[in-house]
Amino acid sequence: xxxxxxxxxxxxxxxxxxxxxxxxxxxxxxxxxxxAISRAxxxxxxxxxxxxxGQFKVKDIGINTEVVGEGAETxxxxxxxxxxxx
Numbered sequence: 001x002x003x004x005x006x007x008x009x010x011x012x013x014x015x016x017x018x019x020x021x022x023x024x025x026x027x028x029x030x031x032x033x034x035x036a037i038s039r040a041x042x043x044x045x046x047x048x049x050x051x052x053x054g055q056f057k058v059k060d061i062g063i064n065t066e067v068v069g070e071g072a073e074t075x076x077x078x079x080x081x082x083x084x085x086x
Contacts, residue, residue, distance in 0.1 A: 006032040006040040014039070015046040018084065022047070022056055027085035033066065037080045044082045059083040 002021040006014050014030070021028045032040035048056050060083040065076045 002028045004028060004030050004043070006030060006036045006043060008036070011039055011042045011046065014043045015051060018043060018047050019051055022052075022084065022086075027059070027083065030082040030084060031079065033079040034077050037078060040080055040082060044084055047084055056084055056086060059085045 002025050004014055004018055004021070018028050018030060030040045030043050044058055048058060060081075062081040062083075064079045064081075066079050067074055068077050069075055
C-alpha cells in the first residue's frame, strides 16, 4: 500500500503527491506524528473535498500512541493514519 509521511513541507506538496498515488493505485495512506497530525488531516480534506472532484473519500482513520526514546528519555507521541481511496 502507498504511504505518505507528512512532515514540515507545505500541505499542497503532500496533497499533490497523494493525488498522483491515488491515480495509479486507487488508495493511499496519509501518516503523521505529533504536531504534523493537523497537516495530515488537511491533506486528506484537500484531496477528498477540493482536488478529487468527489471521486475519493476517507475510508479509515487509525490513531495510535508511539513510545519514542530509551530509559529516562522515553515519551509518548500521538500518530494518525488516514486511508483515502475511491
